[in-house]
Amino acid sequence: MLSNRWSGVLRGLVIVAVLGVWLAIGALGGQAQGKLSTVQTNDSAAFLPSSAESTRAAEKAQAFVSDESLPALVVAVPTDGGAVTPQQLETLQTVAADLPALPLTGAGPGDPQTVGDALTAEPVVVPSQDGEAAMIVASLDASKSSDLMANDERVNNAVVAEIRAELETTLADSGLQAWVTGPAGFVADLVNAFGGIDTVLLLVALGAVLIILAIVYRSPILPFMVILTAVFALCLAGLVVYLLADAGTLTLNGQAQGILSILVVGAAVDYSLLVVARYREELRAVESPYTAVRRALRASIEPIAASAGTVIAGLLCLLLSDLASNRSLGPVGAIGIAAAFLGALTFLPALLVVGGKRSRGIFWPRKPAYDPAAADEAAGPAAVDAGAARPAGAAAPAAPAATRDVALAASHDVEVHVAGHGIWSRVASFVGRRDRAVWIVTALVLAGCAAFVPTFRAEGTSDSDVFLTQVDSVDGEKVLEEHFGGVGVQPAIVIAPEADLDAVLQAATATEGVASAAAVTEGGTGGAPGAPSQGPPLVVDGDVRVDVVTEDPSDTNAATTTVAALRDAVHEVSPDAVVGGASAQRLDTQIAGDHDLRVIVPVVLVVILLILMLLLRSILAPVLLMAANVLSFGAALGVSAIVFNHVLDFPGADPTVPLYAFCFLVALGVDYSIFLMTRVREESAIIGTRRGTLRALAVTGSVITSAGVVLAATFAALGVIPLLFLAQLAFIVAFGVLVDTLIVRSLLVPALVHDVGRAVWWPGALRRSAP
16 A cells, blocks of 8 residues: 555656656747747858859959948839939938938847948949939948847848838838848848748647647647647757757758748647557556556557657758758757657656546546456457467467457458447448559559659749748839849859950850859949949959859849859850859759759668668568658649649749658658558557458547648648748648548558558568468
8 A cells, every 4th residue: 555655656756757847848948949030041052062163152252352242222113103303313312321320220239230330331322224213222241131139130131121111201202112122122021921930830830730639639628738748849849959050050041940840740749649549548448547648658659759760860861961951951850850759758648647547537528438348358359369360389469459349340351340430440441342442543543643743843933932922022123123124233253263364254245144244353343243344353362253244133043044054154264263143052052952852862762661671570561651652742742733833823943842842741651651550560460461451540540640630730831931932842741741641541551551461561470470
């Protein structure tokens, strides 16, 4: 009696300790989660490898200028059309003169105090040649633009915000309409778009999950426990990621932060669903909730650990990427999955039994009652059946909770009836009766969808196509292009030996798509890139710099194509020359993306295949699972190509979209097959492969389907951020997860395994069990 009392006290202390540790994590991690945006890096140039040509060009180009600038362009036109009047031009001159004195809100003692403190030169007004527009050029100091001020806002964003506010006030009665665009404007709008990650995205995801859980559990208490598990897991992940990003160990961008939130919430809820389902099952067989949760954890830890390990291994393969943004997403995502795993297997179990003997109340109003007959049944007919199915000489395994409440039909190899799982028992019986037809038809349908993969366009998009909603910088760029043509504020930069200057200039000007080319001189150029030279060329360490203006804006695919041709032309006449600039950075990003697809995809497949072989102790079963999931990914990408090209009319996709989609879908999609096949293996050791497959499908059908719907809903929440990349990733992954859950795991895989029979475990010992 005393021993039981002390064991109860010890259990209580363990529960309190676990909950106390997680509460501390929540307190610290909640603050860190809110500060993740302050350690973001969204400059694409920072993601390129040091070996990239544009990176080498940028390093050499710094010696030719005293200050690198990030232009903010104010473009203005009369609201009623027509030409800009002298009075309006004078108003713009006044605005330009007043901009440097504007105070920066939230600046601390060591921060730039005014807009002028963040500029490299005085703003200038440039009228358009057609006389119908005017432009104010304000060049921000690139070295200061990404610095954080006292209010945790970046200098670039603060400057752009002050300029926009000043324009709204000053030009109210001038008859002018103005926009702030250029690189500084785009960066500010991009950061503002990611500003919804911490609040809107998380609220939408958690709200969707809460509704789904309420439908699944039909309980007012249990859904909140699962949601709390996801929230505390996210706090842990946010704390670790913040500390690493703040220390400079990894690079965090806005995309990775949004994906982290979704990944943790989705994975934590999925793992929690499996634990709770097994816990409910065990509560019917044992009286003590503590025993039930212990048995549930023992049964759940292998598939959940395998699932988490598979996703972590798949994400860590991104470390092979040439792009720092991809390399950082690997560890960021892996940290998130590890946090979800720890939350589901420590924090949630502690919550489930915090009520002691009354812990069944969390399932109210459908509390699972203890049924002694259910426990006795484990040693009854099912155990006898197990002896018949067991390989000769094998020790009799302990009958799992899965053998309760089972009534197999007379033709038990093709039909199954599991109490409490009526719908999925019928689905399993359908699969058993028509296994070959089911897997052939589903495979053909998926292959038909995958046939459209070649139509998926992932050659990159222009900066203006990144936003799905109307933003100031995009609208301003359209006006800028209409009245100023290809404004060369971000020219392509060629660094070449002095002896090759004339040849480089001739090759550049002869390249199709190039508007002009001019060397940087000791006296500077005439003001705009490509203007007549003033003085002899500036020579630094034997090199000269040539600024090349393209006919198309530097952020467009057309300019990227021009720069690719420019590189070929320049390298032909000057092998030691390097070509950089904004368009060159986009080109190098595309090259790196193509490299990543060729390298990372095969590695991910091999790594996940090896994990499956270790888990299932088989070679054939993992090969079949991987083939099914790759086919599922192809189908999701093919359908996405149809939707993006012909329904949503998207302009294309970033090269990293298919890579991210592949890593998430193959790693996450195989999870559901893991959850199913670990149960199939457990049942096969007792009642044979074919009967075990059907029973595993019937028992796990509802919980795995719920998990898939939850994960799809969480990834779909990425669509609330109005950016093309995240909207496309949200659709591909959400749709792909549903395909994996509802078709691959429910029909294709079980039908294939049922048709193959015990040979699916080759060369493992189970291949000698009952078919």
